[in-house]
Amino acid sequence: MVEITNLTKLFGDNKVLDIDHLTIPEGDFVGLVGNNGAGKTTLFRLMFDLLKRDSGTVLIDGADVTASEDWKARCGVYLDNSFLIDYLGPEEFFYFIGKTYGMTKDEVDARLETFHQFMNGEILGTKKFIRDMSMGNKQKIGIVAAMLHSPRLLVLDEPFNFLDPSSQIRIKEILHAYNAATGATVIISSHNLNHTIDVCTRILLLEKGYIIKDIPAQDAGSRRQLEEYFDITDKTYE
Amino acid sequence: MIAFDLLKHRYLEYKRNPQFYGSTFAKVMIYLGGAMFAGYLLLFGFLIPKMFGELFPAFEPYHMLGKWMFIILAADVLIRFMYQKTPSSNLKPYFLLPIGKRKLLNLLMLGNVVSLYNAIWLFFIVPFAFMTVTKFYGAGAAFAFVCTFEAFIVINNLLYIIFRILVNRTIFSILLPVVFYGSVIAALFAFDETVSPLFITLGDAMAANAWLTLTASLVVLAAVWLLAYKVVETTMQQELSSAAKVEKRKSVTDYSFFDRFGEVGAYMKLEMKMVVRNKNCRSQFIMGCAAILLFVVLLYMDLYTTTFMQSFVICYVFSVLGVIMLSGVMSYEGNYIDCLLVRRVSILTLLRAKYYLHCLFALLPMVFVIPLMVDGQQTFGRCLALLLFTCGIIFPLVLQLAVYNKKSAPLNDSVNVKSSSASGIATVITMAALTVPSIILTVLTIFFEPLTVTLVLALTGIAGIGTSDWWLKDIYKRFTARKYANLDGYRATR
Known part of the structure; x- marks a missing residue:
């Protein structure tokens, strides 16, 4: 599904990303973890040709993302607020996004129905523009829009941010079910280790632009490895 | 300190x-x-x-x-x-x-x-x-x-x-x-x-x-x-x-008229909503209409007696709204550019939609100049020719800024904005769009019969409109070539 080779990105003289080789097969549920500045968002931006790479290639389904736009129809992405057109109402936004993928209004409505519980009655039918909504609801709109056309590759940057605890659990369930039911590849980044380990099948640990660990999430030792890396094992404070 | x-x-x-x-x-x-x-x-x-x-x-x-x-x-x-x-x-x-x-x-x-x-x-x-x-x-x-x-x-x-x-x-x-x-x-x-x-x-x-x-x-x-x-x-x-005040609207206009135009229609709807729902875009529209009105009044009062000034002002009547609104092309979209770029050829469709919608807006001056036509100051043919010239020559010129504008413009904030200055090339293109057509019209008026002038304006305009798909694709191609630099600029100025 995704194949990355010799991908590098420099900001000035500072190398912020350097990935020799990474393959993410169809159906994987990958969690990207790392401290601030590790290069998670940069990797996502490079994956979808939103940033100029200094070297290397990103192939989605065998096609270089910079050479064609065919991958766009199969991908769903939500990285931040710049993925929202905030002067639209949520319904208008979903219909617009649906239309860009060739979906009819009825198809969009039917798809939105599956997110009914996640949206919790706070998004549809409110007659508010997106710009007037809370950060949490904006996050929900972004996630739903990315999943609207049932993409084969779904990428979400920190999807648990701004969400209340019950919505965090709900989105975990939705992503897990989506991956299991459709066999789609899902890649998320998160600072929440518990959620990431719970939901992902594979975890990539990024440090200063390098992938330093590639571990199966369900492995009993993976939590320990990550906790040790992030230095969050039980401590006694004087 | x-x-x-x-x-x-x-x-x-x-x-x-x-x-x-x-x-x-x-x-x-x-x-x-x-x-x-x-x-x-x-x-x-x-x-x-x-x-x-x-x-x-x-x-x-x-x-x-x-x-x-x-x-x-x-x-x-x-x-x-x-x-x-x-x-x-x-x-x-x-x-x-x-x-x-x-x-x-x-x-x-x-x-x-x-x-x-x-x-x-x-x-x-x-x-x-x-x-x-x-x-x-x-x-x-x-x-x-x-x-x-x-x-x-x-x-x-x-x-x-x-x-x-x-x-x-x-x-x-x-x-x-x-x-x-x-x-x-x-x-x-x-x-x-x-x-x-x-x-x-x-x-x-x-x-x-x-x-x-x-x-x-x-x-x-x-x-x-x-x-x-x-x-x-x-x-x-x-x-x-x-900023803490949440707006709730009784009714929201959907502009479903544009639905009949398929994908381009969806983007025309988006553009229309952008103009109507955001304070800064709305202000530009109102300012453009006010400028048209002002120029029409000036012409109606017969204040300009020289060919040069008359040509300038009548050109402005048709071009000013489009130039004001399109000089910031892609700057407002800079706020949600990532949303557009992860979808297939959306920027090209957006450019087409912008062009078509502004061609529709260009009909507004035709309404404003009715008193001038009734008064006999301007002929219908001349006004129609200027409308075609605006859509076919001036708009393609201003839309070149889609390639060069690389700053996000605030949609609503009026005070708390990061930056507002236009780039050098934006100024040059805008000034050219405002002055060059007037100079062309003046020169034509001096050397040719009114009918010839009207025909030249109309035919060049029609040529520009007829080739719009080609030049819009060219703008899109050049926008794509500068995409990374522009994206950096958009992100830095949000």
């Missing part, structure tokens, strides 16, 4: 402006432009005293400077509207820091006032003052004369802050500077014998009672400073508190 830090931030904000940060060419162009402006001012500073002396032997040059002071100030404020920011730009990061609000606002206003632009006027006034005032009143008076002139420039800067903030809040406030400067200048021309002596006296006082006039101008400066402070403070407070 916090004052120094705040002033330094203003300098860094300017220096690191994404429009030219990292681009040596852009920097060279900006510095070259500044140097040329300073050079011209210096030249005027030396030439004008002599010229005034010959043209108005009954007066001293400083009398005439006093007489036309308001014209200088009106030109100065016009330049500021094009390039200068308000002091409250980017104020949010400081607002909750333990810095007194009064101190913060005063320092930000000071940062705005101590701009290089204000100092550049010295290139004009120093030679002028020392050539005209020194010989009568000595170097000290000339120095005070220079200081008084600079005080007027700073007062003008403060008035600009007030006007700009009010205009950003509601576009109808544009009437304030128009009335303020326009009425004095109009009075100067209409009631020359009554009004001119007042301003000549001002020029005389600046030289003869230099220190007293300087003191008086400083008192006025202090009063205007207080007024500007009050406006900035009030507006800032209102804008910050309105």
Whole structure:
């Protein structure tokens, strides 16, 4: 599904990303973890040709993302607020996004129905523009829009941010079910280790632009490895 | 010292402006432009005293400077509207820091006032003052004369802050500077014998009672400073508190008319909603319509008798709305560009939608010019030809800015914006779009029969419209080639 080779990105003289080789097969549920500045968002931006790479290639389904736009129809992405057109109402936004993928209004409505519980009655039918909504609801709109056309590759940057605890659990369930039911590849980044380990099948640990660990999430030792890396094992404070 | 830090931030904000940060060419162009402006001012500073002396032997040059002071100030404020920011730009990061609000606002206003632009006027006034005032009143008076002139420039800067903030809040406030400067200048021309002596006296006082006039101008400066402070403070407070206010609408117009045009229709709908629902886009639309109305009224009143001026104004009637609205093309989209770029050829569809919608908007002037057609001043054929020329030649020219604009423009924020200055190339293209067609029309009108002129305009317009798919694809191709640099700029200015 995704194949990355010799991908590098420099900001000035500072190398912020350097990935020799990474393959993410169809159906994987990958969690990207790392401290601030590790290069998670940069990797996502490079994956979808939103940033100029200094070297290397990103192939989605065998096609270089910079050479064609065919991958766009199969991908769903939500990285931040710049993925929202905030002067639209949520319904208008979903219909617009649906239309860009060739979906009819009825198809969009039917798809939105599956997110009914996640949206919790706070998004549809409110007659508010997106710009007037809370950060949490904006996050929900972004996630739903990315999943609207049932993409084969779904990428979400920190999807648990701004969400209340019950919505965090709900989105975990939705992503897990989506991956299991459709066999789609899902890649998320998160600072929440518990959620990431719970939901992902594979975890990539990024440090200063390098992938330093590639571990199966369900492995009993993976939590320990990550906790040790992030230095969050039980401590006694004087 | 916090004052120094705040002033330094203003300098860094300017220096690191994404429009030219990292681009040596852009920097060279900006510095070259500044140097040329300073050079011209210096030249005027030396030439004008002599010229005034010959043209108005009954007066001293400083009398005439006093007489036309308001014209200088009106030109100065016009330049500021094009390039200068308000002091409250980017104020949010400081607002909750333990810095007194009064101190913060005063320092930000000071940062705005101590701009290089204000100092550049010295290139004009120093030679002028020392050539005209020194010989009568000595170097000290000339120095005070220079200081008084600079005080007027700073007062003008403060008035600009007030006007700009009010205009950003509601576009109808544009009437304030128009009335303020326009009425004095109009009075100067209409009631020359009554009004001119007042301003000549001002020029005389600046030289003869230099220190007293300087003191008086400083008192006025202090009063205007207080007024500007009050406006900035009030507006800032209102804008910050309105951020927490959640709007709920009774009904939302969907513009479903555009649904019939498929994917392009979806983007036309998006464009329409952008214009209607966002304060800054809406203001541009209203300003464009007001400008059309103004030009039509001017033509109707038969104020312009030369072919050149008539050509200029009738061209503006058709092009001004499109030029105003399209000169910021892609800047508003910079706020949600990632959303568009992860979807297939969406930018090309967006460009098509923009073009088609603005061609529809271009029909508006046809309505405005009906009185001129009824009056017999303009023929239907000429107006139709100008409409086609606008859509086929002027719009393709302005839409080139989709390639070069790389700053996100705030959709609604009026005070708390990061940056507002246009790039050099945007200014050049906009000016070309406003002037070149008028020059073409003038030349055609001088050399050819009216029917030939109409046919040439219509046919070139139709050619432009007919090839729109080709040139829109070309713009898209060049936009894609500059995509990464533009994306960096959009992100840096959100």
